[in-house]
Amino acid sequence: MIFRIVFLSVVLIIIELYAFQALRTLIKLKWVLVSYQIISVLVLIFIVYSFMQFDRSVGQTKQTMFTMGLVLLVYVPKLILTLVLLGEDLFRLGAGSINYFIENDDNTAFFSSRRKFVSQVGLGLAAIPFMSLIYGITIGxxxxxxxxxxxxxxxxxxxxxxxxxxxxxxxxxxxxxxxxxxxxxxxxxxxxxxxxxxxxxxxxxxxxxxxxxxxxxxxxxxxxxxxxxxxxxxxxxxxxxxxxxxxxxxxxxxxxxxxxxxxxxxxxxxxxxxxxxxxxxxxxxxxxxxxxxxxxxxxxxxxxxxxxxxxxxxxxxxxxxxxxxxxxxxxxxxxxxxxxxxxxxxxxxxxxxxxxxxxxxxxxxxxxxxxxxxxxxxxxxxxxxxxxxxxxxxxxxxxxxxxxxxxxxxx
Missing domain, CATH: 3.60.21 (Purple Acid Phosphatase; chain A, domain 2)
Structure with a gap:
């Protein structure tokens, strides 16, 4: 049980870090970035609290369904964003290794800068499940x-x-x-x-x-x-x-x-x-x-x-x-x-x-x-x-x- 909690916590931290990186690549306004972080923390606290309040003698309630919808709405898009940026990091790691170990290029940074285009693609892909899940809740x-x-x-x-x-x-x-x-x-x-x-x-x-x-x-x-x-x-x-x-x-x-x-x-x-x-x-x-x-x-x-x-x-x-x-x-x-x-x-x-x-x-x-x-x-x-x-x-x-x-x- 402890292992699963630790594993889930590590996964969530990685997802949040990657999602924030994508946003920071595209947006430079400090108040927007700070607001995003505050909202993300509050949403996570609410989700954790709601799951801790689950009463097995009652079962599913309107709140548990709302919480499950919120989990999917928040973390499915962020997971897709994470996968896109993780793919870019693997590419940056490969390119950096080639430059450093094969081409012996000491003048180029091992890790190239994160590309704005990749973050835009990631956010675009993440918007698809986000809008779909909203549609599913409101109309579907x-x-x-x-x-x-x-x-x-x-x-x-x-x-x-x-x-x-x-x-x-x-x-x-x-x-x-x-x-x-x-x-x-x-x-x-x-x-x-x-x-x-x-x-x-x-x-x-x-x-x-x-x-x-x-x-x-x-x-x-x-x-x-x-x-x-x-x-x-x-x-x-x-x-x-x-x-x-x-x-x-x-x-x-x-x-x-x-x-x-x-x-x-x-x-x-x-x-x-x-x-x-x-x-x-x-x-x-x-x-x-x-x-x-x-x-x-x-x-x-x-x-x-x-x-x-x-x-x-x-x-x-x-x-x-x-x-x-x-x-x-x-x-x-x-x-x-x-x-x-x-x-x-x-x-x-x-x-x-x-x-x-x-x-x-x-x-x-x-x-x-x-x-x-x-x-x-x-x-x-x-x-x-x-x-x-x-x-x-x-x-x-x-x-x-x-x-x-x-x-x-x-x-």
Whole structure:
């Protein structure tokens, strides 16, 4: 623990020194430089103080999210600036070594002066994440996108050809602070007029009380002809805070499960139901959370007990790693799995149909959008809400509309 604190302190000092050097190269006004130093120290003191005040019995609060946003807003740009100037220093060290040891030039200073141009480039590059993070906090976190996905299945029952499903996931109601924006998102959900709506978990950050101000809002989600179903996410178990007693933790867990019913969603807890249309039916299966690095309460065998191998199956499982580790090669042939959980890290670059990148891809093999393995699919929703960082950059909050089609998928 002490080593990590010392290491982090050294890194922060290096970052601050390099950032100040870049500013000093471009600006000569003493009062500006002094003001910058004072502000930097005050911000650092506030960040340290806020983290020291973190109460594990409470968990994430508006202040912790503000602090996390401030950390990213201040130190990501400074880190980029540091890397640029560090690169210049390595170049200056190499050039100085050549002059001194190879060319034996004693009249030239070993280290050349820091170039103003490099500092300008560094500050320009640093401005990109700085402005992006501000956008993510002020606009991006509520910049809802409706993403439509058509998926073909050769063995889809005839009556379900063209059947539509709206999926939402990762609401994280404890993070919300703008009723107007949330009502707008609910309007978007209703406008899709899907046959069925599925909610793949994480209704709160930790405490059932977080959802209480939003129950009426989410009850505005209209009834869907073929139902409203949900499963639990990892945050719904209340495992990221310290509870005074196990009884208090269990009471909160029961209250969270009840929340889904209070907004008129049928919660599937390692169980299944059949959706019937005409003379055909499909199996809808819901498991509790199963995560490679999180709670493993999901039991796919229990949930699908009595479901036939030839039945067309849609599975709701919050964490896409469940699909990767257990579902995609399962003997029962789960045709389509709907997940969430990753949020796409709430930060990345996405050009629909051409390119997408996020740090999430280094943690999850399936992290946003549609993935396929031997004719079995998983769709990973990018999330309705936000958590930890109070914003979204590049990876926007998502309302998914999936259309089931009979036939072969066209590449």
């Amino acid at each position: 976190r509520y910049n809802y996108k409706v993403i439509k996905q058509r998926i073909f299945f050769p063995d889809l029952p005839d009556a379900f050809d063209g059947f539509t499903i709206t999926q939402i996931s990762d609401v994280h109601s404890g993070s919300f602070d703008n009723p107007e924006k949330i009502n707008y998102a609910i309007d978007l959900v209703n406008e899709q007029n899907s046959d069925m709506i599925l909610f793949t978990g994480d209704i709160v950050n930790t405490d059932a009380k977080e959802m209480h101000p939003w129950i009426e809002t989410f009850n505005r989600i209209k009834k869907h002809e073929y139902g409203k179903y949900s499963v639990l996410g990892n945050h719904d178990y209340g495992e990221y805070v310290t509870w005074p007693t196990e009884a208090a933790k269990e009471e909160n867990f029961q209250a969270i499960k009840n929340l889904y019913g209070e907004i008129d969603f049928k919660l599937l807890l390692n169980e299944h139901t059949y959706i019937e249309k005409g003379e055909d039916k499909i199996a809808l299966i819901g498991v509790e959370n199963w995560g490679q690095n999180f709670k493993k309460a999901g039991d796919i065998n229990k949930a699908s007990l009595g479901v036939n191998q030839e039945d067309f199956k849609i599975l709701m499982s919050h964490d896409p790693s469940h699909w990767d580790y257990e579902i995609k090669n399962h003997d029962k042939n789960f045709h389509l799995t709907l997940s969430g959980h990753t949020h796409g890290m709430q930060f990345g670059i996405e050009i629909p149909g051409y390119f997408k990148w996020s740090l999430a891809q280094y943690v999850y093999a399936q992290w946003a959008g549609l993935y396929e393995n031997l004719g079995r699919y998983v769709y990973v929703n990018r999330g309705f809400g936000y958590h930890a960082y109070p914003g979204r950059v590049g990876i926007m909050p998502e309302i998914t509309v999936i259309e089931l089609k009979k036939g072969k998928n066209v590449a």
